[in-house]
Amino acid sequence: MPPVHMLFVGAWFLLGTGLYGLMIARNVLKAVIALQIMVKAAMLILVVAGAQTGQLALGQSLGITVIVADTMAVVIGLAMAVRLNASVGTLELDDIIEAEG
Amino acid sequence: MTWLAGLIGLPCVTSPLVYVFGHRQHALRRIHAHDLALLMLAFVWIALFFVMQAFAASEVLTVEYGAISLRMDGISLLMIVLTLLLTTLVTIFSRNDLVGTVGEEKFYASLLLLLGTVIGLVCANDLFNMWVWFEGMAISSYLMVAYHRQREDALGASTKYFIQTVSGSILVLFGIALVLMHNGTLDLDMKAVEPSPLLIVAGALFVLGFGVKLALFPNYTWLPDAYGEAPTGVSALLSGAVTMTGLIAMMRALSLIIWSPEAWGGLLLVLGMINIMAGTILALSQTKVKRILAYSSIGHIGYVVLAIGIGISAGSMMGLRSGMLHLFIHGIMKSLAFLALGALAYAAGCRNGDAADFSVDDLKGLAQRYPGVTLSLAAACLSLVGIPPMGGFVSKFQILLAGVQQPSVWIVLLIVVAALFSVVALAYVMPIINTAYDMQPSPSREALPDIPLSMRLPIFILAIALIVVGLWPGLLDSIVDPAGAALLALFG
Numbered sequence: 001m002p003p004v005h006m007l008f009v010g011a012w013f014l015l016g017t018g019l020y021g022l023m024i025a026r027n028v029l030k031a032v033i034a035l036q037i038m039v040k041a042a043m044l045i046l047v048v049a050g051a052q053t054g055q056l057a058l059g060q061s062l063g064i065t066v067i068v069a070d071t072m073a074v075v076i077g078l079a080m081a082v083r084l085n086a087s088v089g090t091l092e093l094d095d096i097i098e099a100e101g
Numbered sequence: 102m103t104w105l106a107g108l109i110g111l112p113c114v115t116s117p118l119v120y121v122f123g124h125r126q127h128a129l130r131r132i133h134a135h136d137l138a139l140l141m142l143a144f145v146w147i148a149l150f151f152v153m154q155a156f157a158a159s160e161v162l163t164v165e166y167g168a169i170s171l172r173m174d175g176i177s178l179l180m181i182v183l184t185l186l187l188t189t190l191v192t193i194f195s196r197n198d199l200v201g202t203v204g205e206e207k208f209y210a211s212l213l214l215l216l217g218t219v220i221g222l223v224c225a226n227d228l229f230n231m232w233v234w235f236e237g238m239a240i241s242s243y244l245m246v247a248y249h250r251q252r253e254d255a256l257g258a259s260t261k262y263f264i265q266t267v268s269g270s271i272l273v274l275f276g277i278a279l280v281l282m283h284n285g286t287l288d289l290d291m292k293a294v295e296p297s298p299l300l301i302v303a304g305a306l307f308v309l310g311f312g313v314k315l316a317l318f319p320n321y322t323w324l325p326d327a328y329g330e331a332p333t334g335v336s337a338l339l340s341g342a343v344t345m346t347g348l349i350a351m352m353r354a355l356s357l358i359i360w361s362p363e364a365w366g367g368l369l370l371v372l373g374m375i376n377i378m379a380g381t382i383l384a385l386s387q388t389k390v391k392r393i394l395a396y397s398s399i400g401h402i403g404y405v406v407l408a409i410g411i412g413i414s415a416g417s418m419m420g421l422r423s424g425m426l427h428l429f430i431h432g433i434m435k436s437l438a439f440l441a442l443g444a445l446a447y448a449a450g451c452r453n454g455d456a457a458d459f460s461v462d463d464l465k466g467l468a469q470r471y472p473g474v475t476l477s478l479a480a481a482c483l484s485l486v487g488i489p490p491m492g493g494f495v496s497k498f499q500i501l502l503a504g505v506q507q508p509s510v511w512i513v514l515l516i517v518v519a520a521l522f523s524v525v526a527l528a529y530v531m532p533i534i535n536t537a538y539d540m541q542p543s544p545s546r547e548a549l550p551d552i553p554l555s556m557r558l559p560i561f562i563l564a565i566a567l568i569v570v571g572l573w574p575g576l577l578d579s580i581v582d583p584a585g586a587a588l589l590a591l592f593g
Contacts, residue, residue, distance in 0.1 A: 038271045039274075041275075045274075049279070052282055053285045062229055065229070073239070073267055076263065077263050
């Protein structure tokens with residue numbers, strides 16, 4: 001199998017890992033980490049797509065843009081986690097849902 | 102087109118200005134963030150005026166910066182007019198609703214950023230460019246949903262919204278990568294010549310990913326929490342305009358996917374129908390008014406998707422046009438309902454996001470004290486069901502008409518069920534109206550303060566607009582017809 005195809009399969013595997021993590025995570029921080037794994041998979045597949053169509057530079061620039069957008073999103077997610085921890089006193093989703101009633 | 106560049110850039114550039122110069126502690130602060138935001142919106146309206154003049158002459162406007170190309174067609178125009186109208190009214194409304202809360206300047210800055218990203222998103226002519234605007238739009242909405250950050254429920258709702266939206270946008274990225282792999286380009290004008298399984302997978306990812314923002318089955322669970330907990334003005338804006346941009350993005354992305362129109366149309370028909378049923382049935386069991394309105398939004402998204410499904414599967418201009426008309430009128434009536442409810446809750450003493458807990462019983466007898474605003478709320482509610490002469494009747498009726506004209510028995514059957522659910526919607530709307538018009542004299546209601554003019558003004562503008570549109574639906578032809586035509590061209 002050529003390396004590009006291996007990376008293609010690897011990206012889907014990484015996405016699956018992230019999705020599985022998101023489904024079983026019972027903690028806000030762990031959910032954010034699972035989302036991060038999924039974003040890395042998306043960057044990888046964008047670069048693979050660029051490489052396969054002979055436009056590696058395009059794929060890489062898309063990947064870099066994703067890093068920027070994703071960093072903004074994750075900062076906001078973590079800020080909300082800090083706030084949740086300060087007001088509810090926990091990041092466990094079960095306890096948060098219970099606190100909300 | 103410099104005016105189009107101005108229209109897109111202005112809100113994004115002025116958003117940090119509002120944040121910096123509207124800040125409470127800023128040494129140069131001479132003006133309230135709210136007034137500054139209104140001033141900026143006035144400039145955006147001027148830009149829109151010139152853009153509309155140019156648009157009337159040439160049908161499609163484009164602007165290019167190096168590799169980035171932006172293109173404005175009929176769909177963009179419809180969404181820009183709706184979003185700008187609602188943003189302006191919500192800005193006026195929020196002055197009294199949010200006065201004295203922490204971080205007002207951030208609120209108005211995010212509102213402008215949201216407007217700018219929506220305008221950019223509907224004008225993007227490149228799949229990846231569209232995704233970047235989409236992500237920017239999502240970021241400003243998380244901030245606004247979590248605005249009342251002392252409320253645990255608001256933080257929880259925003260976290261839920263965040264996790265679902267980010268996972269949706271990652272699925273969209275995967276779809277984009279697959280399109281790039283097959284087409285070799287992400288330009289929305291360059292369609293592939295032959296179908297491929299890769300593209301079908303990409304299409305499924307687009308439906309799932311953009312479906313989160315659009316609150317399409319099965320990804321609508323964030324919506325009631327987010328709309329319930331957001332400041333009332335934000336709920337109005339999100340439900341009226343921002344959620345629907347998910348639909349626009351989805352249609353643009355799906356236009357790249359070569360597959361049979363019947364298949365996409367059929368998928369949209371089924372998803373729309375499930376949304377109608379889920380939204381209507383779940384709304385019945387709610388007691389908090391904001392949540393009732395939120396669930397009703399899920400149902401109305403279903404009607405728009407249903408209409409577009411009819412239009413695509415049969416190539417019927419009437420279906421697409423009625424979907425766009427319902428999108429516009431739903432924006433007016435749902436934001437009217439949220440704003441009128443927010444004003445009543447404000448008058449009854451809800452501050453700092455307590456309007457989220459305002460239940461149907463709390464409305465009791467408010468019609469006596471506030472006849473005008475309660476009448477507007479009732480008009481919006483009746484319009485949501487589709488009672489003439491409100492605007493909601495016109496658009497729902499056109500959707501049903503477009504549906505029954507189709508030869509397919511299945512579509513006609515779906516339309517009959519959709520019409521029946523429209524009647525079921527009466528069951529969640531009537532308690533609101535009945536309780537508000539409870540005519541038993543209650544002295545405690547008489548002592549309530551007046552609703553400030555800054556809240557009444559946007560409500561009355563929307564209420565008049567709703568009835569005028571209901572009586573003369575032809576007034577909207579100039580923006581709805583190009584939108585329908587542009588949508589038809591996407592799938593032509």
